[in-house]
Amino acid sequence: MTKVFKMDKDAVDVSLIPQFILNTGDRIPAIGMGTFGSDRYSGEVLAESVRGGLRVGYRLIDCAQVYANEHLIGAVLAEAFEEGLDRSEMFVMSKVWNNNHSPEKVLESCQQSIEDLKCEYLDGYFVHWPFRNHHESFADIDDRDENSKPYSHNEFMETWRAMEDLVEKGLVRNIGVSNVTIPKLKLILRDAKIIPAMNEMELHPCFQQGELFQYSLDNGILPIGYAPLGSPNRPARDKTEDDYSDWDHPIMQELAKKYSVHPSAICLKWAVKRGQVPIPLSSTRKNYLANLKAIVEDPLTAREYSSIRSVERNSRLIKGHVFLWKGALDWEDLWDIDGTIPGWNGYEK
Numbered sequence: 548m549t550k551v552f553k554m555d556k557d558a559v560d561v562s563l564i565p566q567f568i569l570n571t572g573d574r575i576p577a578i579g580m581g582t583f584g585s586d587r588y589s590g591e592v593l594a595e596s597v598r599g600g601l602r603v604g605y606r607l608i609d610c611a612q613v614y615a616n617e618h619l620i621g622a623v624l625a626e627a628f629e630e631g632l633d634r635s636e637m638f639v640m641s642k643v644w645n646n647n648h649s650p651e652k653v654l655e656s657c658q659q660s661i662e663d664l665k666c667e668y669l670d671g672y673f674v675h676w677p678f679r680n681h682h683e684s685f686a687d688i689d690d691r692d693e694n695s696k697p698y699s700h701n702e703f704m705e706t707w708r709a710m711e712d713l714v715e716k717g718l719v720r721n722i723g724v725s726n727v728t729i730p731k732l733k734l735i736l737r738d739a740k741i742i743p744a745m746n747e748m749e750l751h752p753c754f755q756q757g758e759l760f761q762y763s764l765d766n767g768i769l770p771i772g773y774a775p776l777g778s779p780n781r782p783a784r785d786k787t788e789d790d791y792s793d794w795d796h797p798i799m800q801e802l803a804k805k806y807s808v809h810p811s812a813i814c815l816k817w818a819v820k821r822g823q824v825p826i827p828l829s830s831t832r833k834n835y836l837a838n839l840k841a842i843v844e845d846p847l848t849a850r851e852y853s854s855i856r857s858v859e860r861n862s863r864l865i866k867g868h869v870f871l872w873k874g875a876l877d878w879e880d881l882w883d884i885d886g887t888i889p890g891w892n893g894y895e896k
């Protein structure tokens with residue numbers, strides 16, 4: 548007898564969750580669940596969220612090797628597959644960490660993630676950061692990897708070739724970049740055999756990254772929005788006094804009041820209407836259910852959606868200080884603010 552995966556009574560009807568189509572032709576749910584513990588949430592807590600998330604309708608899970616919880620999430624997925632959840636209904640994503648960029652290690656890391664996540668293949672696999680610069684969990688804002696270097700396009704492409712091989716080997720269906728900028732993406736697009744299907748980037752109303760967002764879309768790359776709620780519990784190293792809170796902006800407050808929802812719901816309605824896939828994290832059932840419901844209920848009007856454009860504050864929250872190299876001036880150097888890549892003279896190729 549065919550087993551049917553049992554959903555909660557108040558689950559969202561999965562068929563109502565919008566989907567986007569990737570440049571490979573694959574479909575991806577318009578919202579996913581994040582799993583980065585931000586040095587606060589234990590792997591066990593987040594695996595429980597995934598367990599509950601599947602029962603309320605999440606079918607996209609954003610994982611990463613460095614989150615150190617893939618084995619726990621994999622146990623939850625294995626149980627769900629055993630109970631009748633169809634593997635093809637799921638979109639499972641992971642990322643290769645910065646100390647595993649060499650081609651052999653890309654393959655090993657990917658195989659390890661597949662084994663840990665018990666998912667046979669990955670629907671999405673990202674290069675987590677475009678640098679080989681590593682940091683340990685719980686790093687402080689001043690911690691630096693002594694061997695850190697600025698972006699090297701040759702090294703990145705060596706890693707990207709290994710990512711392309713994963714697709715050819717059938718281990719991964721879609722490959723993606725994360726934490727890149729337009730100057731880096733231009734070079735990657737110039738030299739890639741398989742162009743990225745997705746670009747995972749920080750996206751929330753106070754940090755809309757309009758140019759990179761549009762550049763990605765124009766090149767057939769789907770933006771995946773991380774920290775979509777403004778990551779209020781991000782690691783301490785990523786908090787500064789100048790950061791804005793999306794939830795406190797008067798427009799977000801006003802819309803939340805109008806729809807009788809938390810401002811998080813407005814962030815998510817906006818994200819999906821804009822054409823990006825938000826991947827909010829929540830450790831509480833009430834919140835992750837509300838987040839899913841937000842995108843199937845009460846869409847924003849065109850005017851409300853447009854009004855959120857003015858919430859932009861260029862407030863990057865995940866600044867990345869810990870990836871800086873000796874001689875770099877500040878975290879802006881990671882993000883090619885003036886349109887050039889610091890430390891890269893363009894003559895490597």
Ligand SMILES: NC(=O)c1ccc[n+]([C@@H]2O[C@H](COP(=O)([O-])OP(=O)(O)OC[C@H]3O[C@@H](n4cnc5c(N)ncnc54)[C@H](OP(=O)(O)O)[C@@H]3O)[C@@H](O)[C@H]2O)c1
Pocket residue numbers: 580581582583584585609610675725726747748772773774775776777778779780781809811812826827828829830831833834835837838865
């Ligand atoms: N590619 C990358 O480099 C990168 C970087 C950062 C993050 N990510 C991915 O993006 C995911 C999301 O980012 P994030 O976790 O930093 O931030 P986020 O999703 O913007 O915010 C998560 C926080 O919001 C709270 N929250 C969630 N729903 C809520 C609701 N309805 N009402 C009130 N509070 C709510 C959660 O608290 P509760 O637990 O109490 O609900 C949690 O602390 C990560 O988990 C990870 O998968 C990727």
